[in-house]
Amino acid sequence: METIGLMSEQPMCQNPLALQQLKRIWRECFEADDGYLDAYFSIGYRPEQTLVFQDDDTILGMLTLLPCQYRGIHQGKVRLYKAAYLFAVGTLPQAQGRQIASKLLGAADDVLKKQGVELALLAPAEPSLYHFYQKRGYESFFTRRELFFEPKGRAEHLDTRTLSLKPVSLSEYYPKHINLIPQESILWDEQTLCFAERESILYGGGLYVLMDGQNELCICNIYRYKEEEVIVKELLLQQGVSEQQAIEALRDLFLQCRVTIRLTGTDKENRVPSGMIRFYGPKEDMPENTQMAYLPFLLD
Known part of the structure; x- marks a missing residue:
């Protein structure tokens, strides 16, 4: 049976085999080595921030939700928005074609809205993925x-x-x-x-x-x-x-x-897209998209 939910809410959360399954996704999808995995799972990993797609007891896909804030411009004034960065969206190669990434993104929308998050952001790993995320409600927002x-x-x-x-x-x-x-x-x-x-x-x-x-x-x-x-x-x-x-x-x-x-991206020339957002609030509360917003140095 297919299920999607936060790792912290899964019965298998404390099972060491579940952690090994997550590490397998990191290795096969992101080519992560042992040093990186040790660093991430000792410092960065939090079950309450990790969405997983399971088929029975096998984790086939994952998506990480990292809390952050966006400092943007709204109606000419600086405003802070509660935000979340979507990181490490991965599906095992043998499970490709089942729209697992799309299902995880939909589940992420539900989780973040319940948490009162105003906008989600992400950095597509390659230019071809901008269209994929655009079809799912994201728009180009950050440049560098x-x-x-x-x-x-x-x-x-x-x-x-x-x-x-x-x-x-x-x-x-x-x-x-x-x-x-x-x-x-x-x-x-x-x-x-x-x-x-x-x-x-x-x-x-x-x-x-x-x-x-x-x-x-x-x-x-x-x-x-x-x-x-x-x-x-x-x-x-x-x-x-x-x-x-x-x-x-x-x-x-x-x-x-x-x-x-x-x-x-403060120079208007020679800028390239570096990230996208999906805004959950009323349209009138959306930050201005100046194409000058900065997504700092990490997690791409």
């Missing part, structure tokens, strides 16, 4: 820019000795992050941010302040899946610092690496 650089090979400046990446803890990073993000932005809870920090470290990076001597240029969240590749999932500039200044400094610090840098 993404720049790609080949290895520099050598520094263009004669002296880069003053440049450094200063590792910082989440407790040090977070106040800077909140101060520097655009006005229209997602605000994450502590649990999600703790997992994001762990994920960055797991993949060879972490949270940093980019320094030039004693001066802070920016904060950044860096991943290094490969030694020769640097991905800056978040870069937020201190006042008075130009993008070009921060970008060149990072490239000088990673001369032999390909560098990918994600930037906020």
